[in-house]
Amino acid sequence: MESRRIGRRELLGLLGSGVIGAGLLACGDEPAIVVSTPTPAPVATLSSTPRPATTATVTAALTVTPQGEVTLLRVIDKDRGGLARDYVPSDLVRIEDRWAVPGFAGQTMRAEAAAALVRLLDAADKSGTELRVRSTFRSYGEQVGTFQFWVDRFGEAQAKRESAPAGHSEHQLGTTADISSRNINWELLTPFGDLPEGKWVDAHAHEFGFAISYPRNGEAVTGYIYEPWHIRYIGTARAAEWKRSGMILVKFLEQMNVPR
Numbered sequence: 001m002e003s004r005r006i007g008r009r010e011l012l013g014l015l016g017s018g019v020i021g022a023g024l025l026a027c028g029d030e031p032a033i034v035v036s037t038p039t040p041a042p043v044a045t046l047s048s049t050p051r052p053a054t055t056a057t058v059t060a061a062l063t064v065t066p067q068g069e070v071t072l073l074r075v076i077d078k079d080r081g082g083l084a085r086d087y088v089p090s091d092l093v094r095i096e097d098r099w100a101v102p103g104f105a106g107q108t109m110r111a112e113a114a115a116a117l118v119r120l121l122d123a124a125d126k127s128g129t130e131l132r133v134r135s136t137f138r139s140y141g142e143q144v145g146t147f148q149f150w151v152d153r154f155g156e157a158q159a160k161r162e163s164a165p166a167g168h169s170e171h172q173l174g175t176t177a178d179i180s181s182r183n184i185n186w187e188l189l190t191p192f193g194d195l196p197e198g199k200w201v202d203a204h205a206h207e208f209g210f211a212i213s214y215p216r217n218g219e220a221v222t223g224y225i226y227e228p229w230h231i232r233y234i235g236t237a238r239a240a241e242w243k244r245s246g247m248i249l250v251k252f253l254e255q256m257n258v259p260r
């Protein structure tokens with residue numbers, strides 16, 4: 001754990017020195033070189049129409065491109081579920097900047113996931129828990145840079161514990177978000193899970209359709225260290241089932257028998 005902290009300070013140093021662009025995230029699997037969104041996207045607000053959490057609705061939202069089989073419930077890990085180099089969800093919308101971590105405006109997600117995330121952040125706020133979003137959709141190209149960044153600094157073995165090879169990041173699905181709080185300096189670090197904000201996410205994310213992909217002590221199954229900040233939208237009905245099951249997300253999704 002200590003080596004991770006040192007690594008992050010190093011990253012912050014690089015940021016401060018201007019060696020790395022200001023969009024670089026000093027955190028878990030997220031040190032993406034964030035590029036500005038080239039096209040204006042619709043903004044997801046609380047007025048976005050909530051969708052009924054029925055299986056039928058979720059299924060209807062599954063296929064989003066002619067490439068097909070890019071689904072809310074797709075099994076995706078380091079070895080399976082690879083996404084095409086040119087896969088970009090067709091329904092990305094921009095999340096209102098007031099929900100973003102300072103300096104990380106312009107976050108985009110698929111429309112349904114974006115609306116759900118805004119509802120989650122708003123509900124947290126109303127309960128006195130300040131959460132903001134730091135990273136969301138990442139393209140294949142951005143993930144190439146993210147992964148290479150970690151390989152260059154810590155070697156491939158360590159990079160793989162914290163970052164996904166391009167095409168194998170849940171962030172490319174456009175349904176995944178990394179969230180953080182002021183109390184951890186808006187960073188994405190494991191101790192977030194022990195803060196009241198992290199505990200709130202653990203207790204309530206499923207109510208908004210999100211699952212925590214990489215739980216504590218799950219590395220042998222997921223291949224990733226504990227990432228209490230990384231949540232993936234699977235729809236409220238499925239998320240409720242997942243929570244009840246107590247399963248690690250990737251195992252739960254395998255059971256869904258979704259085409260891969």
Ligand SMILES: [Zn+2]
Pocket residue numbers: 029030171176177178229230231
């Ligand atoms: Zn993440």
